[in-house]
Amino acid sequence: MSEAASNPNAWTTAITEIKPNHVAVRGYDIAQLMGRISFGQAVYLILRGELPTPEVGRLMDAMLVASIDHGATPPSALAARTVASTGASLSAAVASGIMSINTHHGGAIENCARALAEVVETHKGGDEWDDAAAHVLDRLKAQGQRMAGFGHRYHTADPRTARLFELAAQAGVGGEFFDAARAVERCFAAAGKPLPINVDGAIGVILAQLGFEFEVMNGLFMIARTPGLVAHVREEQSRMKPMRKIDPAAHSYDGPPGRSLRT
Ligand SMILES: CC(C)(COP(=O)(O)OP(=O)(O)OC[C@H]1O[C@@H](n2cnc3c(N)ncnc32)[C@H](O)[C@@H]1OP(=O)(O)O)[C@@H](O)C(=O)NCCC(=O)NCCS
Known part of the structure; x- marks a missing residue:
């Protein structure tokens, strides 16, 4: 009899099955997945329970790559570096970076999707797209809120956004949420x-x-940004003086000069 069957307090999980010499994620043998699917496909699988099409897997990879880092000034990098500079462990410093991913940084993904869903619903209720967008923007403004997912401190034409939309089109991903976003821009x-x-x-x-639930969306940013945070913490620990005064603006880049992938 399995432990679950014999223990009245046993609980169930549908994510990964572990048995002696056997690991299966959402039913797929992990050794079979390894070397065959990309990390983006694996992330989709673990969050959604099914494998994506190869095209959607490529889009998942692109979203993860797009969010891997944005230099030393985002709040999460500053938080992680500040904590690292106190002598904290890698895990504590990276965790502090993750903890600063919230409504205004990284966490705009979920709120943007929720607001766009409201635009979609308003449109379905009979409003033209632009009227539906204006209605939602007015509501947000009246409540003293910003429209998440719009505006940027540095970029006016973010190269990541254009590329993501290009890859989405190539994957055949489009529809009402894209229409709603365009209406908000207009x-x-x-x-x-x-x-x-x-x-x-x-x-x-x-x-x-793609049908992701709102509640999991900001998790994609956390998954994507963790390697960047590890890199920032290790650079802080290995190159900087302990407990230095970190001025976000007073830094310059001294990594490799611009280079291109061989095509
Ligand atoms: C990212 C962000 C903080 C950058 O802001 P910024 O360029 O420094 O601009 P400011 O905060 O100085 O705002 C400038 C004006 O634009 C408005 N504004 C900026 N972004 C806005 C948004 N998303 N929705 C509504 N109004 C916005 C501000 O209210 C302000 O209006 P005012 O001049 O009438 O007061 C801002 O655009 C924002 O809050 N966006 C939503 C959150 C988000 O998507 N974050 C993820 C960033 S990758």
């Missing part, structure tokens, strides 16, 4: 405040269109 422009969709917004649009 509304901002019409109001004389052009605020382009940012990378969080683009990921929110794609994940919503």
Whole structure:
């Protein structure tokens, strides 16, 4: 009799089955997946329970690559470096970076998707796309909230966003959430405040269109940004003085010069 059957307190999980000499993620033997599917496909599998098509897997990989790092100034990198500079462990420093992923940083993915879902619903209720977008933007403004996933501190035409939408088109991913995002962009422009969709917004649009649940969406950013945070913490620990004063603006890049992939 299995432990689950004999123990009245046993609970169940549908994610990964572990038996002696056997590991199966969502039913797939992990050794069979290894070397055959990409990390993006594996992330989709573990979050959704099914493997994506190869095209959607490529899109998942692109979203993970797009979010891997954004230099030393994002709050998560600063938090991780600050904690690392106190002598904290790698895990503590990286965890502090993850903890700073919230509504205004990284966490815009979920809120963007939720707001766009409201635009979609309003459109389905009979409003033209632009009227539906204006309705939602007015509601947010009246509540003192911003439209998540739009605007950027640095970029006016974020290269990541354009590439993600290109790859989404190649994967045949499009539809009402894309229409809603375009309507929001038009509304901002019409109001004389052009605020382009940012990378969080683009990921929110794609994940919503792919049918991800809202609650898991910011997790994709956390999964993607963790390697970048590990790199920042290790650089802080290995190159910087302990407990230095970290001025976010007073830094420059001294890594490899721009280079291209061989095509
Ligand atoms: C990312 C962000 C903080 C950058 O802001 P910024 O370029 O520094 O701009 P500011 O915060 O100075 O805002 C400038 C104006 O644009 C408005 N604005 C900026 N982003 C806005 C948004 N997403 N929705 C509504 N209004 C916005 C501000 O209200 C402000 O208006 P005002 O001049 O009438 O006061 C901002 O665009 C934002 O909050 N976006 C939503 C959250 C988000 O997507 N975060 C992820 C970033 S990758």
